[in-house]
Amino acid sequence: MLFIAGAAAFVAIFHRNKARRDDAFKVLKLVLGATGVGAVVMFAVRLHEAGLW
Numbered sequence: 001m002l003f004i005a006g007a008a009a010f011v012a013i014f015h016r017n018k019a020r021r022d023d024a025f026k027v028l029k030l031v032l033g034a035t036g037v038g039a040v041v042m043f044a045v046r047l048h049e050a051g052l053w
Helices: 002-014 018-049
Strands: none
Touching: 002 018
């Protein structure tokens, strides 16, 4: 996932073709959206297991 996000971010920032930049930005949003929710849930579970929440 990290490789996909990195490649999409690179294309979204540095590519000259606007259509490819737009597509890369969509992929980046999908990847970060999918992993973002999972990361928040995992963080909450870890805090609960540690007795901090």
